[in-house]
Amino acid sequence: MSAEPSAAYARPRRPLFRKYFLALFVAVVVPLLASGASEAWFGYRDEQANISQRLRTEAAAAAGKIQAFLDNIRDQLEWTVQLPWSEGSDERHRYDVLRLLRQVPAIVEIVLVDGKDIERLHASRTDPDIVNSGIDHADDPAYLGARASGIWYGPVTLHKGSEPYMTMAVAGSREIAGVTIATINLKLIWDVITAIHVGKAGDAFALDREGHLVAHPDISLLLRGDDDAAVAALRRLQQASVASGNEAVTGEDAEHRTVLAAMARIAGPGWTAFVEQPREEALAPLRQALWRTGVLVLLGTLFAAILALLLARRMSGPIRLLEQGAARIGAGQFDHPIRITTGDELERLAARFNQMAGELALSQERSERIARLKRFLSPQVAELVEQAGQDDLLDGHRAEVVVLFCDLRGFTAFSAVAAPEEIMGVLGDYYEALGAIIVRYEATLTSFSGDGLMLLLNAPVRCPDNPAERAVRMAVDMQTAVQALIVGWRRRGHQVGFGVGLARGEATVGRIGYEGRLDYTAIGSVTNLASRLCAAAEDRQILIDEVAAASVCGTIALEPLGTRLLKGFDEAVPVFAVGNKITAGNEEGLSATAQE
Amino acid sequence: MTIRRSTAIATALAAAMLAAGAPANAQTKVYHVGLLSPGPPGLGLLGPELIQDFVRRGYVPDKTIVFEPKAAQGKIGQLPALVDELVAGHVDVIITSSYPAAIAAKEHAGSIPIVVAQSGDPVATHLVDSLAKPGGNITGVSEIAAELSGKRLQLLKEAVPAIHSVAVLWNADDLGMTLRYRAAEEIAPKLGMVIVPLGVHAPDDFDMAFSEMTKSPPDAILMVTDVLTNLNRKRVIEFAASHHMPTMFEYDSLAHDGGLMAYGPNVSDIYDRAAGLADRILHGAKPADLPLELPTRFQFAVNLKTAKALGITISESTQLRADDVIE
Numbered sequence: 001m002s003a004e005p006s007a008a009y010a011r012p013r014r015p016l017f018r019k020y021f022l023a024l025f026v027a028v029v030v031p032l033l034a035s036g037a038s039e040a041w042f043g044y045r046d047e048q049a050n051i052s053q054r055l056r057t058e059a060a061a062a063a064g065k066i067q068a069f070l071d072n073i074r075d076q077l078e079w080t081v082q083l084p085w086s087e088g089s090d091e092r093h094r095y096d097v098l099r100l101l102r103q104v105p106a107i108v109e110i111v112l113v114d115g116k117d118i119e120r121l122h123a124s125r126t127d128p129d130i131v132n133s134g135i136d137h138a139d140d141p142a143y144l145g146a147r148a149s150g151i152w153y154g155p156v157t158l159h160k161g162s163e164p165y166m167t168m169a170v171a172g173s174r175e176i177a178g179v180t181i182a183t184i185n186l187k188l189i190w191d192v193i194t195a196i197h198v199g200k201a202g203d204a205f206a207l208d209r210e211g212h213l214v215a216h217p218d219i220s221l222l223l224r225g226d227d228d229a230a231v232a233a234l235r236r237l238q239q240a241s242v243a244s245g246n247e248a249v250t251g252e253d254a255e256h257r258t259v260l261a262a263m264a265r266i267a268g269p270g271w272t273a274f275v276e277q278p279r280e281e282a283l284a285p286l287r288q289a290l291w292r293t294g295v296l297v298l299l300g301t302l303f304a305a306i307l308a309l310l311l312a313r314r315m316s317g318p319i320r321l322l323e324q325g326a327a328r329i330g331a332g333q334f335d336h337p338i339r340i341t342t343g344d345e346l347e348r349l350a351a352r353f354n355q356m357a358g359e360l361a362l363s364q365e366r367s368e369r370i371a372r373l374k375r376f377l378s379p380q381v382a383e384l385v386e387q388a389g390q391d392d393l394l395d396g397h398r399a400e401v402v403v404l405f406c407d408l409r410g411f412t413a414f415s416a417v418a419a420p421e422e423i424m425g426v427l428g429d430y431y432e433a434l435g436a437i438i439v440r441y442e443a444t445l446t447s448f449s450g451d452g453l454m455l456l457l458n459a460p461v462r463c464p465d466n467p468a469e470r471a472v473r474m475a476v477d478m479q480t481a482v483q484a485l486i487v488g489w490r491r492r493g494h495q496v497g498f499g500v501g502l503a504r505g506e507a508t509v510g511r512i513g514y515e516g517r518l519d520y521t522a523i524g525s526v527t528n529l530a531s532r533l534c535a536a537a538e539d540r541q542i543l544i545d546e547v548a549a550a551s552v553c554g555t556i557a558l559e560p561l562g563t564r565l566l567k568g569f570d571e572a573v574p575v576f577a578v579g580n581k582i583t584a585g586n587e588e589g590l591s592a593t594a595q596e
Numbered sequence: 597m598t599i600r601r602s603t604a605i606a607t608a609l610a611a612a613m614l615a616a617g618a619p620a621n622a623q624t625k626v627y628h629v630g631l632l633s634p635g636p637p638g639l640g641l642l643g644p645e646l647i648q649d650f651v652r653r654g655y656v657p658d659k660t661i662v663f664e665p666k667a668a669q670g671k672i673g674q675l676p677a678l679v680d681e682l683v684a685g686h687v688d689v690i691i692t693s694s695y696p697a698a699i700a701a702k703e704h705a706g707s708i709p710i711v712v713a714q715s716g717d718p719v720a721t722h723l724v725d726s727l728a729k730p731g732g733n734i735t736g737v738s739e740i741a742a743e744l745s746g747k748r749l750q751l752l753k754e755a756v757p758a759i760h761s762v763a764v765l766w767n768a769d770d771l772g773m774t775l776r777y778r779a780a781e782e783i784a785p786k787l788g789m790v791i792v793p794l795g796v797h798a799p800d801d802f803d804m805a806f807s808e809m810t811k812s813p814p815d816a817i818l819m820v821t822d823v824l825t826n827l828n829r830k831r832v833i834e835f836a837a838s839h840h841m842p843t844m845f846e847y848d849s850l851a852h853d854g855g856l857m858a859y860g861p862n863v864s865d866i867y868d869r870a871a872g873l874a875d876r877i878l879h880g881a882k883p884a885d886l887p888l889e890l891p892t893r894f895q896f897a898v899n900l901k902t903a904k905a906l907g908i909t910i911s912e913s914t915q916l917r918a919d920d921v922i923e
Contacts, residue, residue, distance in 0.1 A: 098916045105893055125894050126743045128750035128787060160719075162727035162887055187892055220876070223887035225728035 081172030202277030396510025468551030497539025716772020768795030861891030
């Protein structure tokens with residue numbers, strides 16, 4: 001067997017298993033990935049919006065706390081502008097201020113200006129107080145600002161180039177109550193700002209209108225002055241935040257952390273409060289959600305792979321079984337039914353295969369039997385025996401048969417001198433001619449050896465007509481055919497002739513031989529008689545016995561030759577020769593016989 | 597409030613520490629902190645207060661932090677040698693009290709970070725370039741004590757309006773203290789007062805000062821408080837009491853000891869901030885990046901018992917100002 005087909009059977013170019021597996025896997029995984037990706041994307045956006053919203057809320061809360069700190073100072077300052085300036089009120093005003101200095105540690109300095117723009121009292125924590133300095137505050141922006149809108153927040157200044165101070169002025173509701181101008185140490189907001197925590201590591205800070213740092217948990221940052229790099233980083237956060245329309249922004253903070261920051265305005269002084277949270281921490285829930293989705297998708301994919309594997313195996317398994325089954329059937333093994341119990345079309349297909357295998361087995365058995373029968377039966381008879389399904393036809397029994405012998409005269413002498421090719425050539429032509437006739441007359445060939453043949457009629461299958469007549473007609477045809485050949489042989493110098501003998505009678509018929517080599521034969525005196533008659537027949541002569549002669553009397557011309565003593569028979573046996581007056585069809589052969 | 601604040605500081609520091617890439621187990625490292633005071637051991641900077649300030653920041657004495665206190669016991673000349681001892685002990689930071697200790701550390705500690713406290717105005721004494729950007733390896737808590745001299749004179753006058761001449765006692769060997777005296781000298785005329793300068797160098801000098809004051813008694817005494825004067829506070833208070841002189845001190849503890857009044861920054865605050873700065877340095881911050889801090893809270897204490905003993909009436913406004921009225 002060549003390598004190509006075996007390779008094709010061994011491994012399909014694109015195995016069904018792989019196709020099914022990929023198709024099933026893709027069918028599950030693609031929607032899974034699509035849903036996972038969309039969930040991750042929308043979750044990411046939602047969570048980002050959430051984080052931004054949360055930080056903005058925190059920023060607003062921080063702004064509120066810083067505003068509350070300033071509002072508290074304002075409320076305290078307002079006590080000092082309740083009392084109108086009048087004769088003898090100086091002392092009361094002074095007491096208000098002293099009480100205020102004790103209560104509000106953030107105030108480092110306080111100036112009272114009366115309703116006529118004149119400074120009446122300057123009190124400080126560090127310097128001697130100055131009473132009635134007489135300084136005119138008519139052009140003081142703090143005074144004018146407070147007069148205009150009740151409260152005024154000054155710019156942030158750096159005391160000694162370090163500590164951030166802010167001036168705050170409050171005016172009384174009546175002009176005569178004057179204006180109080182206070183200097184606030186913004187370091188004191190520290191208590192407020194350090195109390196603000198955003199998540200674990202997040203905090204808050206505040207910048208003023210000009211970008212000075214006014215509040216930060218790291219007090220050192222607050223004291224470093226204006227040109228500090230860390231403060232510049234915070235200003236960049238502010239710019240980014242403004243540019244993004246107050247959304248939370250990502251940037252670097254004073255400690256070089258990457259943070260998410262959001263801002264909120266502190267309305268009073270016009271400052272901006274910020275909250276910041278390390279991005280790592282702020283985005284942790286987001287990362288967790290993504291991680292979760294990832295794991296789910298992975299599990300889903302794994303599940304899909306297992307499912308696809310199982311399904312693909314269920315699909316391709318039976319098909320492989322069918323393939324193996326077909327291969328066995330091809331190899332002629334019909335006794336291994338394909339077992340598939342999937343309950344579907346494949347099971348039906350397997351059933352068809354099994355059925356086919358059964359039929360093939362039967363058919364093969366039958367054809368084998370026919371081949372066997374054909375060895376001694378003519379094809380027609382063999383078919384008949386086979387179709388009848390009656391093996392017992394071949395069993396031994398007694399039957400009325402016609403036995404016919406024929407052989408070549410002078411063949412022994414010829415074969416002694418002739419070359420083997422010549423002998424085999426002569427025999428080949430001889431059997432070819434006889435074989436056709438034997439088949440035509442549906443005779444049973446029991447044996448042949450060399451140039452001699454033994455034929456049976458009426459066994460194992462009964463002739464529909466007169467077996468003797470059929471035998472005689474066959475004999476005539478045989479004589480005619482062989483004589484035609486003999487003409488040619490003689491021309492080549494081979495001196496051979498052909499004689500036939502037949503007899504009718506009871507004989508035991510059946511198979512003889514051994515397993516693997518069985519012949520069908522007839523045993524009885526009728527066989528002996530036919531054999532002797534053949535031996536007695538001359539070239540061109542057909543000798544028949546009395547019983548056969550009686551059977552064909554009237555349909556075929558016979559010539560009684562009287563009785564003859566034959567070997568093996570105690571008494572002389574009446575012998576008849578087939579004459580020349582048989583039928584028109586056999587004229588040539590009969591006339592040839594008549595010439596003898 | 598302090599606990600909340602220290603938690604906040606710890607949080608801020610933890611964040612700063614992480615940002616600086618310091619190892620997470622930094623707390624397992626044992627830090628060595630040198631404490632340098634010209635005074636006696638166990639007092640002021642060398643007292644228990646500063647150690648508590650570190651404990652509140654999460655340190656465990658002798659486990660995560662080891663203090664090495666060095667006390668000059670009034671012998672200022674020994675300070676450089678004490679600094680050398682700290683350098684030899686490889687301390688991570690030195691905290692100093694007083695100007696002489698600060699300058700000794702600055703001159704002898706090499707590159708070891710120094711946190712100064714109670715040393716006057718470090719800018720005026722040229723310990724650092726500026727408050728916002730100290731520059732070298734020194735940071736700390738500055739004092740506005742020099743300015744406060746005028747405020748103290750005013751408070752004296754407000755309490756006892758008759759006061760005209762004020763004797764100022766100060767350690768003339770300490771530049772920071774001398775600056776405070778000068779500030780008083782400068783502002784006195786504006787307040788209609790005269791200053792009698794009584795600079796001291798050693799404990800023995802006090803007797804001279806007392807005899808001086810006995811000879812021509814001033815209306816009041818202003819004592820510039822440093823280790824030297826503080827060690828002799830009892831004598832000063834006794835002298836003032838026996839001579840019916842109102843006294844003004846710088847720290848409220850001296851009013852509690854029997855002085856009439858005291859006005860100055862809150863000392864506990866100063867130590868707490870000094871500890872805070874040292875803590876930042878231990879966690880990797882550079883002193884040059886840590887601005888000096890000014891005191892924010894001031895304490896005015898009035899001892900009415902002393903006033904009664906002196907036979908003077910403290911004005912209503914003075915009592916109103918007082919954060920601490922001792923009765």
